[in-house]
Structures are given as C-alpha cells and as structure tokens.
Amino acid sequence: MEKIRVFSPATVANVNCGFDVLGFALDGLGDELVLTKVDKPGIHIIKIVGASLSAKAEENVVGVAGLAMLDYLALDYGFEVEIYKNIRLGSGVGSSAASAAGIVYGINQFLETKLSNLELTKLGMKGEALASGNEHADNVAPCLYGGFTLITGYQPLNIVELPVPDELYATIIHPHIEIKTKEAREILPKEVSLQSAISQSGNLAGLVAGLYSSDYELIKDATKDALIEPYRKQLIPHFDALKKAALNAGGLAFGISGSGPSMFTLCKGEASAKAVETELNSKLQTVGLEADSYVSKVSKHGNKVIE
Amino acid sequence: MEKIRVFSPATVANVNCGFDVLGFALDGLGDELVLTKVDKPGIHIIKIVGASLSAKAEENVVGVAGLAMLDYLALDYGFEVEIYKNIRLGSGVGSSAASAAGIVYGINQFLETKLSNLELTKLGMKGEALASGNEHADNVAPCLYGGFTLITGYQPLNIVELPVPDELYATIIHPHIEIKTKEAREILPKEVSLQSAISQSGNLAGLVAGLYSSDYELIKDATKDALIEPYRKQLIPHFDALKKAALNAGGLAFGISGSGPSMFTLCKGEASAKAVETELNSKLQTVGLEADSYVSKVSKHGNKVIE
Numbered sequence: 001m002e003k004i005r006v007f008s009p010a011t012v013a014n015v016n017c018g019f020d021v022l023g024f025a026l027d028g029l030g031d032e033l034v035l036t037k038v039d040k041p042g043i044h045i046i047k048i049v050g051a052s053l054s055a056k057a058e059e060n061v062v063g064v065a066g067l068a069m070l071d072y073l074a075l076d077y078g079f080e081v082e083i084y085k086n087i088r089l090g091s092g093v094g095s096s097a098a099s100a101a102g103i104v105y106g107i108n109q110f111l112e113t114k115l116s117n118l119e120l121t122k123l124g125m126k127g128e129a130l131a132s133g134n135e136h137a138d139n140v141a142p143c144l145y146g147g148f149t150l151i152t153g154y155q156p157l158n159i160v161e162l163p164v165p166d167e168l169y170a171t172i173i174h175p176h177i178e179i180k181t182k183e184a185r186e187i188l189p190k191e192v193s194l195q196s197a198i199s200q201s202g203n204l205a206g207l208v209a210g211l212y213s214s215d216y217e218l219i220k221d222a223t224k225d226a227l228i229e230p231y232r233k234q235l236i237p238h239f240d241a242l243k244k245a246a247l248n249a250g251g252l253a254f255g256i257s258g259s260g261p262s263m264f265t266l267c268k269g270e271a272s273a274k275a276v277e278t279e280l281n282s283k284l285q286t287v288g289l290e291a292d293s294y295v296s297k298v299s300k301h302g303n304k305v306i307e
Numbered sequence: 308m309e310k311i312r313v314f315s316p317a318t319v320a321n322v323n324c325g326f327d328v329l330g331f332a333l334d335g336l337g338d339e340l341v342l343t344k345v346d347k348p349g350i351h352i353i354k355i356v357g358a359s360l361s362a363k364a365e366e367n368v369v370g371v372a373g374l375a376m377l378d379y380l381a382l383d384y385g386f387e388v389e390i391y392k393n394i395r396l397g398s399g400v401g402s403s404a405a406s407a408a409g410i411v412y413g414i415n416q417f418l419e420t421k422l423s424n425l426e427l428t429k430l431g432m433k434g435e436a437l438a439s440g441n442e443h444a445d446n447v448a449p450c451l452y453g454g455f456t457l458i459t460g461y462q463p464l465n466i467v468e469l470p471v472p473d474e475l476y477a478t479i480i481h482p483h484i485e486i487k488t489k490e491a492r493e494i495l496p497k498e499v500s501l502q503s504a505i506s507q508s509g510n511l512a513g514l515v516a517g518l519y520s521s522d523y524e525l526i527k528d529a530t531k532d533a534l535i536e537p538y539r540k541q542l543i544p545h546f547d548a549l550k551k552a553a554l555n556a557g558g559l560a561f562g563i564s565g566s567g568p569s570m571f572t573l574c575k576g577e578a579s580a581k582a583v584e585t586e587l588n589s590k591l592q593t594v595g596l597e598a599d600s601y602v603s604k605v606s607k608h609g610n611k612v613i614e
Contacts, residue, residue: 162516188501201326
C-alpha cells in the first residue's frame, strides 16, 4: 500500500445542549485526502482542490497535523498529499477538523502499529489549533471516532463514544454568510445563572440517555439550548423562523452547528430529514438567504479509506 | 388485601454532577409504612415510631401526600397509617421523600387501575413541599422508580430511568450535625462561570454514559462536582479529609448527599464499600465527629411491599 484515498466527514459540534463537549459525524458530506508514501520526510501538499489554502505544510491544517504525527512517531519517511475540500471553510461543520483528522487517520493506515483514536485526536487537535487558535476536540473527535462523541475532560483528554440510533438523520443548511469564530466566542457571557446551567446539564444528560435507549422523544425533548443559542442566534439572520420551519416540518431538534453559520436539524428517518430540507429551502428562499443544504445519516464510522 | 407493609428507601440526590436533577435509591436503609384500608375517608395516622412528628394529616408529609392522592382520585374511603421512621429527619438521604413516596406507593397497591410512577411522583412532591417548601422530585423519583433517575424537566415533569451497574454500591455516613436546607440553598451562588457549567454538564453526561455502559472508570472520572461542593462543603466539618479517606480507600466518588450533612461514596462491589466504611469510621473517630454509617447496594427497585 503506497497510496490511499481517505474520506473525512463533516461534523456538527455542540448539538445544542452539549456546548464544547458533544459532536457527531455526518456521512454524506466530507473532504477527501489522497496520501502517497514517499521517501522524503515531511508533508508535501501537491494539490488543493475546492479551497484557496496555503500549500506550505506549516501554514496548512493538513500539514500541521501531519507534521505533528510524523514528529511524534519520529518517522523517517513522508507523504505527498492531495486535498479535495468539499466542506467549505468557515461553514461551521468542521472543515478544519476534517483536514486535521483526515491526515492523521490517513498516516495511521500506513503504520504497522496503529495509534488509537485518542492519540490521533490529540495529534489532530494540533492542526485544529492552526485554524481556530486553540486545541479543541469537539469536531476532530467525532470525525475520527464516528457517531456521537462526548469529551469529559482535557486534562487528560477523555472521550466517550456514544451510540447512534439507527434512524437518526441530520439535515444541514449552510447560509452563505460569514461568522468569525472569535466573534461567536466573544458574544457569549462569562457567567450564566446556576438555574440555566442545571437545566442545560439535565438536557445533555437526557440526550445521552436518549442516544443509548434510541428514544427519539427523549432526544427531541432534551436537545435544547437555553445557554448559548440566545446569544449566537443574533449572528444568524432569520434563525427563529428557520427553527420554527424545521420543527414544524417534523424535525426533532434544530440548532447552530458549531459556531455557525450552518444549522442542523436532527430527524427520525431519511424521509423526515428530506421533508425538513424542503421546508427549510422554501423558507430560505422566502427570506432571501442563499444557502446549501444536505441530508445525511448520522455516521457511525467517521473517517474511512475509500480507495 | 386490607393491610400492607411498605418499604420506602433512603435516596441520594444530586450525586455531585447532577445537582437538582439526579438521584438514586438505596436498598439497605428505608422507612416502613403500614397501611390499612378503612371506610372512613382521609389519612389517619395511628402510630409514629422513630421520630417526633405531628400525627395530624395536614401537618405530616405522609398525610399531605396521601390526602393529595385521595383527592386526585376522589376516593370515598381512607387509610389508617403506621409510620416507622428509620431514616433520620434532616439527614440528607431523603427522609421526607421516603414518607411521601411510601404513602402514594402504598395507596397505589389498593387501586384496581394503578397510577404510573410519574403520576405518583407528582403526588409525592406535594408531601415533599410540606417538608422543604417547594415541590421537587429529586428524592421522590428515585424512591418510587428505584435505580438512578434523571429529571429532564418540570414543565411538564419528565423523568428518565437510568440503568444501574450490577456491582454499584454506596457507603453512606451521616454525621450528627444539622444543616438547614434553606441555608444550604442560600450559600449557593446565583451565577456560575460558563466554563464550570460546561465542565459540570460534561461530567453529568459522562456519568450517564458510565451507568449505561457499566464503565466504573468513567463513573469514577465523571462523578465530580466543581459547581456546588466548594460552597456546601463549608457546612460540613472535615469534608475534605473524609473525601480523601474515602477515595484513598478505593471509593469511586465521594460527595454530599442532597444538601447534607450525609455524604455518599460510590463503590464497585460490597467489599470495597465496606472497606471505605471502615476507613471513614476511623477518620470520623479521629476528628471526633459522631456519625452513623451504612453500606447498601444501589437499589434497582425502589419502594416495595414487604408484607
């Protein structure tokens, strides 16, 4: 095996009640990386399709995460990498995480002694830091593990894999507006009421229970966000109208993906997810907001080799 | 069936990361109620053993919860009740909840069409309100459902039953000091940092995942409390020393039961729970704190008919 093609999925972080700790992977949307093992040490980006990015390894998320892994393993060989970006930069569905997770997952395929997903996550976070300024795992982890992942701590990093009910789908809409992650951070309060913190944690616990028991009603009841959404929705025009449309069309839960501007709707079954997509596209047209939309099963596998 | 004896277990609310939303039932400690169906409508308390309480129905938790149920069902008969309190009042392991849950559970046994645990919880909460001033379910629910219960909302009341790993035990110590629930409430901050709220909710989600997957390491990692404990432990002398002793002796997690003064240690297996009990009793003696101690499996059933 000298050359492989890797699929690296888009991911939804936060998921309303799981701010900074929860995320899930999609199936139908993702980047692709082609890795060729070469004698020359280092990460050599030879092609970038779909985005305007630096091909210098030190200035590219793929490069930074890849170099971190080569360094960690003290490998004396390197990789030529072709990057096919299908996830738009800044869309809020883990574009940089897909790059970071994709390269470490890809390199791992060439190793005789494979690293664990936990180790890969730590290395992927190095690439994530280049894009966002800090090492966080809420997109990298679901990208690598697949399904829903819960981060229960960073020191040490601890990731819990949660089960995915079979019929759980997500509808994603990506309005063509820009939200800076920094701004989305700064808009948040430093302090919250104890009461709302408790209510939010009860909801997150309910969502986790709903995932374990495939209880769609519980998932619906619990996937709410009284803590973050009231602030961040101000950055997304027509958020309330879109939310109403998605829930009226049968969506279980609607919210901001990561720091936006993409929004997700969790749905039971593909038909429901498509009905929600139709309704949302109609509403987007009415309010005059240009957007892409996708329907995807919540992925159980995350990254995979496709060639 | 004209007369039954009901066991109503002690319960531990909050469980560190689940402030106001989580609770579990014990097996080895609880009150007993004897109910006799009589023609005369109302709740007639004919005997109270183990505590100094009013025998007037309107002034007694058993009476208030029982009357709420008779009223709700518009029953034209009543009950004579004997109350055997084994759970000390104000101990922090759900003494009033055991009374409230015990009577509604008991009355339910006499009905042809049984009420659900959810309905019983709502009625039990009426009794709880007499004791604590507000209707809350975090002790009443685990008492009735058994195991761990999660309250994901009050409007409407929604209770999620969580699974209990087979080897999960609790060691309870009840130091003979008094903590007023009101004071334990007032000592809490109205606002908390967003960061600590997120960390706490990640831990609660981790504990829920740990219960579903019988992952004792995860239960150990997650059952922490950075939000409430720093405040409330000030009301319990030697809290830190006791916590250290419990964890050093092999306890998975240690914390304040409800608003205290009782403290719980979660343990894997009975032997570990007994070792923790021995260590805690030794430490209690060293610091000169008088206390009772109990070891109990975490109950899977809650209330039960024993005669």
